[in-house]
Amino acid sequence: MAAIGDKALRTRVKLFGNLLGKVLQQQAGSDVLEAVETLRKGYISLRKKESIFKRRSINNMMEKLDANTLNHVIRAFSLYFSLVNIAEEAYQHRQRRQILRGGGPLWQGSFDEALRQFKDEGITIEQIQELL
Structure with missing residues (x-):
């Protein structure tokens, strides 16, 4: 996802992430949610500052996940990025409508x-x- 500069878009993405977290908790359990959050925070950290040790730690964690949990984690990230894309498209449509209204x-x-x-x-x- 590109850097999100608009507060309304950031708020919508955060809402979608929180809702997805609640669904994960209810449908897949706290182990899956914990794995997703650990990976999410780990990769955000790596994006800010690369660390071979952090990367190894994340890779080791993923290797230790059982197949069922890994499947849920992969689906969770796929759903998250689909939701982000939907939020960005809606934001772009809103911007275009505003531009059109302004001529x-x-x-x-x-x-x-x-x-x-x-x-x-x-x-x-x-x-x-x-x-x-």
């Missing part, structure tokens, strides 16, 4: 923006047809 183009590089630029630069339909 701006649909998004940078869109066909809508290209037509607006043609119009602003005085390019005629005939010139566009000639280009095509």
Whole structure:
């Protein structure tokens, strides 16, 4: 996930993460939730500062997980990133609607923006047809 700069988006992602944690607790148990949280925090730590010892510790932990727990952990991370993608897409759609309401183009590089630029630069339909 790219760095999340908008507070509303960060809040939504955090909400989804908390809800997923509750579902994991209820459906898979505290062992799975604990494994997911340990891995999540460990990889966040590694992203901030690489440590061969921390990486080995995380790898050792994963190797010790039984197949069932590992399956739940993999599914949990897959679901989490799917939820993050949904939150980001909804955020982008909200931004686009706000831009459109303000009279701006649909998004940078869109066909809508290209037509607006043609119009602003005085390019005629005939010139566009000639280009095509």
